[in-house]
Amino acid sequence: MTQTTETPMVELKGVKKRFGDLEVLKGIDLRVDRGRIISIIGPSGSGKSTLLRSVNNLEVIDEGQILLDGVQVNRPDLKGLAFEKHINHIRQNMGMVFQHFNLFPHLSTLENVTLAPRKLKGVSTSIARELGMELLERVGLADKAQVYPSALSGGQKQRVAIARALAMQPKVMLFDEATSALDPELVEEVNRVMKGLAEEHMTMLIVTHEMAFARDVSDWAMFMDGGVVVEANTPEHLFSHPDQERTQHFLRKHLGTQG
Numbered sequence: 001m002t003q004t005t006e007t008p009m010v011e012l013k014g015v016k017k018r019f020g021d022l023e024v025l026k027g028i029d030l031r032v033d034r035g036r037i038i039s040i041i042g043p044s045g046s047g048k049s050t051l052l053r054s055v056n057n058l059e060v061i062d063e064g065q066i067l068l069d070g071v072q073v074n075r076p077d078l079k080g081l082a083f084e085k086h087i088n089h090i091r092q093n094m095g096m097v098f099q100h101f102n103l104f105p106h107l108s109t110l111e112n113v114t115l116a117p118r119k120l121k122g123v124s125t126s127i128a129r130e131l132g133m134e135l136l137e138r139v140g141l142a143d144k145a146q147v148y149p150s151a152l153s154g155g156q157k158q159r160v161a162i163a164r165a166l167a168m169q170p171k172v173m174l175f176d177e178a179t180s181a182l183d184p185e186l187v188e189e190v191n192r193v194m195k196g197l198a199e200e201h202m203t204m205l206i207v208t209h210e211m212a213f214a215r216d217v218s219d220w221a222m223f224m225d226g227g228v229v230v231e232a233n234t235p236e237h238l239f240s241h242p243d244q245e246r247t248q249h250f251l252r253k254h255l256g257t258q259g
């Protein structure tokens with residue numbers, strides 16, 4: 001990707017992570033400029049989720065550096081409350097969407113969206129509701145504001161989860177297989193919302209098994225295998241004529257059915 005002198009929105013330098021004897025990330029470098037969309041693809045177990053979860057410190061890395069807009073996320077020098085304060089501040093700037101929506105079942109759709117701005121940012125209830133309704137409108141669910149999650153389809157739940165993540169007005173959105181748990185007919189409605197964010201130049205890191213979506217939506221695509229970045233390039237290049245045999249083999253298997 002063309003490098004600019006601008007501070008990257010997200011930067012990883014030599015990131016390593018192990019679980020016991022298993023080294024899952026073996027020194028990852030990545031630079032994501034403002035407004036860019038990066039998709040991360042690769043076989044199951046290659047470390048994609050661990051990488052994404054490390055970005056907002058849901059996994060604590062063993063070595064290397066992660067920076068958000070120039071501010072170091074991992075801070076092994078900070079302990080206890082000082083670290084809690086630091087990481088809470090960082091997380092306010094990152095929206096994360098998981099495979100399983102993790103909505104609060106006892107809160108309405110609108111309350112799910114307004115909770116974090118009210119509790120973490122001290123936004124007044126009326127302003128939070130106004131913003132919440134705008135976001136529900138944006139994901140096409142304004143008419144479901146008063147409904148509880150149990151009455152929503154998987155695709156609708158995921159769209160609420162996206163609205164909830166956007167409510168903190170994050171600098172970057174992280175998507176960890178956001179459509180993997182959905183029935184095929186519900187995938188498109190979530191993809192549409194993600195494409196809308198891409199058009200608005202939201203910075204996004206997307207871990208996905210959907211090759212066609214990754215090819216269409218991202219500015220840069222990264223193929224991981226065995227905890228390393230095997231190959232990274234524009235989606236046009238990576239998906240059409242990958243340089244590495246491992247990438248070719250993976251895409252032959254996956255694009256054959258989805259492209």
Ligand SMILES: Nc1ncnc2c1ncn2[C@@H]1O[C@H](COP(=O)(O)OP(=O)(O)OP(=O)(O)O)[C@@H](O)[C@H]1O
Binds near residue numbers: 022047050
């Ligand atoms: N908390 C954990 N404790 C121990 N091992 C873990 C933990 N989380 C992940 N792993 C292991 O780390 C490796 C990478 O997992 P990760 O979930 O990052 O892969 P992935 O590429 O996202 O896979 P998938 O596409 O199946 O989600 C796997 O071998 C997994 O079993």
